[in-house]
Amino acid sequence: MTKDEMAARPEPSAPPSPWRSSRFRLFFMARSTSLLADGMLMVSLTTAVLGAGYGAAGVGYALAAWMAPIVLLVLFGGVLADRFTPQVMMVGADVVRMVAMLVLALLLITTDIRLWHIMALLALSGAATAMFQPGLASLVPQVAEDIQRANALLRIAEAICTLLGPGVAGLLVAYWDVAGSFVVIAAAYALSALGLAPLRKLGTVRDESDDPMLRRLATGWQEFRSRPWLWGVIAVWSVYGLLVFGPALPLGAALLTEQHGASGYGWIASADGAGTIVGGLLGMRVRPRRPLVAGACAMFFFSLNPLAPALGWSFTWTAVTGVIAGCGFAFWGVMWATSVQSHIPLAVLSRVSAYDVAGSIMVIPLGRALAGPASEAVGGADRVLLFSSVMGLVCIGVMLAIPAIRALGRAPEEHAGEDPPGGLKAPDGEAARTA
Numbered sequence: 001m002t003k004d005e006m007a008a009r010p011e012p013s014a015p016p017s018p019w020r021s022s023r024f025r026l027f028f029m030a031r032s033t034s035l036l037a038d039g040m041l042m043v044s045l046t047t048a049v050l051g052a053g054y055g056a057a058g059v060g061y062a063l064a065a066w067m068a069p070i071v072l073l074v075l076f077g078g079v080l081a082d083r084f085t086p087q088v089m090m091v092g093a094d095v096v097r098m099v100a101m102l103v104l105a106l107l108l109i110t111t112d113i114r115l116w117h118i119m120a121l122l123a124l125s126g127a128a129t130a131m132f133q134p135g136l137a138s139l140v141p142q143v144a145e146d147i148q149r150a151n152a153l154l155r156i157a158e159a160i161c162t163l164l165g166p167g168v169a170g171l172l173v174a175y176w177d178v179a180g181s182f183v184v185i186a187a188a189y190a191l192s193a194l195g196l197a198p199l200r201k202l203g204t205v206r207d208e209s210d211d212p213m214l215r216r217l218a219t220g221w222q223e224f225r226s227r228p229w230l231w232g233v234i235a236v237w238s239v240y241g242l243l244v245f246g247p248a249l250p251l252g253a254a255l256l257t258e259q260h261g262a263s264g265y266g267w268i269a270s271a272d273g274a275g276t277i278v279g280g281l282l283g284m285r286v287r288p289r290r291p292l293v294a295g296a297c298a299m300f301f302f303s304l305n306p307l308a309p310a311l312g313w314s315f316t317w318t319a320v321t322g323v324i325a326g327c328g329f330a331f332w333g334v335m336w337a338t339s340v341q342s343h344i345p346l347a348v349l350s351r352v353s354a355y356d357v358a359g360s361i362m363v364i365p366l367g368r369a370l371a372g373p374a375s376e377a378v379g380g381a382d383r384v385l386l387f388s389s390v391m392g393l394v395c396i397g398v399m400l401a402i403p404a405i406r407a408l409g410r411a412p413e414e415h416a417g418e419d420p421p422g423g424l425k426a427p428d429g430e431a432a433r434t435a
Contacts, residue, residue, distance in 0.1 A: 018144035018153060023199060027143045030195030031136070032157045034094065037101075037188035039165015040172075044181040045122070047173045048108060054115045064365075065119035066126040071362055073130035078354025079216040086135025086350055087199045093132035094193035100125040101186035108179040137353035139199065141341050148291075148338040152283035155330050155337075159276035220351025223344065228404035229292065230344075230352070233336070234359035236399045241360060243391040246367010247374070248306045251381040255309035256318065264315055271319040272305070275326025282327065283334030292405050295335030296396050301328035303392035310385035339408060 018024040045066075049058045081089045100121045107113045107121075144150035172181040225231055256265040279298070288294035304321035313321070344352050375381040399405055 015146040018146055018150040021144055023143040026195045026198055027139060030192040031154055032161060033188045034192040035158050035161035036165050037185045039161050040169035040185050043166045043169035044178060047178045051178060052113050058115050062118050062122055066122040069123050069126035070130045073127055074133060074358050075217060075354045077131040078134035078220060078351040079213060081135040081350035086138045087196055089131050090135050091193050091196050093128040094189045096128035097125050098186045098189040101182045105179040105182035133357055134350040134354040137341055138349045147341050149284050151337040152280045152334045155333050156277050156280035159273050163273040220348055223348045223352050224355045229408045232402040232405055234356060236395050237360050238363050240395045242363040242367040244388045245364050247371040247384050247388050250368050250371050251375060251385055252306055252309050255381050259312060260315050268319050268322050271322035272326040275323035276330040279327035279330025282331050289409060291335040291339050291410060292408050295332035296399050298328040298331040299396050301325055303389045306385035307389040310382045
């Protein structure tokens with residue numbers, strides 16, 4: 001190639017902003033309202049269970065009833081999303097969650113509600129969430145050309161809704177009624193369904209094979225385990241969830257409340273949320289050649305989250321560490337989601353995403369359950385959190401030591417022009433697209 005030819009070659013143009021896509025705007029609205037509903041649920045549920053006289057144990061049972069179906073059914077949600085398209089499964093899930101919340105509100109108004117009523121409806125909502133979650137990864141590449149920026153915007157929305165949701169629920173409970181807060185949650189799920197419904201017209205890659213359910217699960221597992229960078233991250237993430245995420249929330253909340261009061265803890269949690277927004281903004285602008293390496297390096301800062309209460313730092317320094325830790329966590333989330341969506345074929349992306357979700361969240365409840373006994377066994381929550389901080393650094397170091405993770409670049413390095421396994425073939429124009 002001559003110098004003139006090299007000079008004449010046009011520079012690759014940046015993909016258009018996701019905001020220019022009406023499909024992304026609909027998806028963003030749907031995802032934001034769904035996240036707001038999820039953010040409101042904890043406060044509304046706690047108020048309802050305590051108000052009915054079932055105490056803190058009842059809250060734990062209700063949360064377990066909601067969480068268990070997600071863990072048990074999320075893999076099947078991935079299979080069904082690839083079979084019937086993510087849009088259909090997600091709209092159906094939102095409708096089920098809306099109905100569950102409306103029935104719960106009706107029971108709170110008209111009857112002396114029983115704990116098993118609440119647990120049954122939350123289990124139904126959790127099962128619907130398991131059908132909803134895997135399809136998220138498959139929709140992002142179809143509604144936005146700039147996958148990284150779209151993920152960053154979604155991460156910012158998640159942070160804002162996480163901050164606003166509990167406050168909105170608290171206001172509704174205080175100035176209206178707990179049943180009214182569930183009506184608003186149901187309305188948010190309805191808006192999510194309305195935003196997702198038009199996306200059914202997307203040319204989604206469907207699994208048209210006649211394989212039984214277990215065979216479809218096996219295909220997803222084959223795709224998952226064939227990528228060392230993918231299962232390597234999830235393997236490390238599972239240990240991280242057990243030793244860091246698990247203890248950090250219950251023990252950190254208890255120590256921070258003891259050290260800085262309930263109001264101080266609230267401000268520190270808000271600082272963490274603000275850091276998540278900053279991390280999302282950075283994810284929109286920074287485009288590293290090795291996304292997983294950059295994201296993992298940012299996750300080193302998350303070890304500050306359990307370290308601050310463990311060492312009893314001042315309110316100011318603890319709030320600053322909250323911003324930094326939240327920023328690192330959000331930036332990692334953008335890099336991880338973009339990598340998965342850019343390197344996995346659309347025809348199996350929901351199933352692979354389901355293995356990602358299951359591996360990431362399965363051990364966190366165990367870590368939280370063991371946090372209290374562990375603190376009693378070693379002589380204090382501060383010692384457990386100090387251990388968590390150190391293990392956070394170790395886990396990220398192990399992640400960066402895996403060659404496949406270090407080598408993964410931005411552009412897909414495989415699947416161009418080849419069919420997905422199991423006879424799953426993308427339609428024309430999608431064969432080389434592996435987002």
